[in-house]
Amino acid sequence: MDKTQPHPLFKLATELGPLLVFFIANAKYHLFVATGAFMVAIVAAMIASYVVTRHVPIMALVTGAIVLVFGTLTLVLHDETFIKVKPTIIYGLFAAVLGGGLFFGRSFIAIMFDQVFNLRPQGWRILTMRWALFFAGMAVLNELVWRTQTTDFWVNFKVFGVTPLTMIFAIAQMPLTKRYHLEPASLEASEADAGDVRKG
Secondary structure, three states: OOOOOOOHHHHHHHHHHHHHHHHHHHHHOOHHHHHHHHHHHHHHHHHHHHHHHOOOOHHHHHHHHHHHHHHHHHHHHOOOHHHHHHHHHHHHHHHHHHHHHHHOOOOOHHHHHOOOOOEOHHHHHHHHHHHHHHHHHHHHHHHHHHHHOOHHHHHHHHHHOHHHHHHHHHHHOHHHHHHOEOOHHHHHHHHHHHOOOOOO
């Protein structure tokens, strides 16, 4: 696998940039303008990622596709419900893919996050289950917020609540990845016992 590794700040910009565009456009205008700006920013981020790395992560592709579909429905039907339910669909899809993979003895976490981890099979299963539960929880949380709060509150939550929660959760998984980490020397010896785990 020969992929150009971008600078961490570039990766951060392509992930957070569209959200900041969404927030600013909503603050200056309204949700429909913000939705259009968000769609443009998402496409621009994917193009920039491909130009720099010759690769677009699967998670970004799936998210971008759903943003474009639900963003278009929001603008065409002039109904903000579609863009608000979009995160629920994304989180629910990710939770279903990870949980369904575990049901069939597969771990898709490395493919989803576009990273290669060297973990023992038990570590893969635990990490995948944790992320599946996290995404399921975020889907429920998004539903609670957009159905009970104002549009501006939901936008603020989406930009300044979801990102920190995700980062905190990801950091909290570091002890797990260290505990089940496989050194390169022992990786080949363990691959025969990890045939039921997809490493990407």
